[in-house]
Amino acid sequence: MESNRIISLKTVKNFKTGELHFTDNNIPFNTKRIFLLNNFYDLTDNNKTRGLHVNLNFDEFIIVNEGYIDVKIIKKNKDIIEFRLNKNECLYFSRGYWLEFIIGTINTSITVLANMIQSESISCYNFEEFINS
Numbered sequence: 001m002e003s004n005r006i007i008s009l010k011t012v013k014n015f016k017t018g019e020l021h022f023t024d025n026n027i028p029f030n031t032k033r034i035f036l037l038n039n040f041y042d043l044t045d046n047n048k049t050r051g052l053h054v055n056l057n058f059d060e061f062i063i064v065n066e067g068y069i070d071v072k073i074i075k076k077n078k079d080i081i082e083f084r085l086n087k088n089e090c091l092y093f094s095r096g097y098w099l100e101f102i103i104g105t106i107n108t109s110i111t112v113l114a115n116m117i118q119s120e121s122i123s124c125y126n127f128e129e130f131i132n133s
Contacts, residue, residue: 004073004081004097009063009088021088027061028092029115038109051099053123054130058116062091067108074098076131098130
């Protein structure tokens with residue numbers, strides 16, 4: 001599967017029971033970890049950037065449940081890809097790329113699936129080390 005691609009969730013609306021959002025066979029790995037990011041009530045310009053790392057041995061599937069995030073992906077050659085990921089959009093994010101994203105609103109909610117358990121996950125949080133490795 002192509003790395004770092006956006007997938008839109010399909011939606012089935014039933015005004016009596018709500019909405020169902022789903023994707024069929026778009027997660028290119030076996031999920032070993034799920035985590036949530038939400039409750040950004042103290043969001044300020046100083047703390048709304050998240051990510052700031054490169055995953056060295058695992059991939060992620062990022063789902064925006066509510067709100068939006070502004071994503072920046074940086075390749076080792078310093079090429080930059082920037083885009084907005086909105087509610088009900090997903091990003092397959094493969095290892096080896098620097099990831100930064102800005103939380104759009106205090107109500108933003110994100111679910112992340114990963115193909116490595118936390119205790120075995122290796123990430124680098126030093127941008128210069130990432131570029132120079």
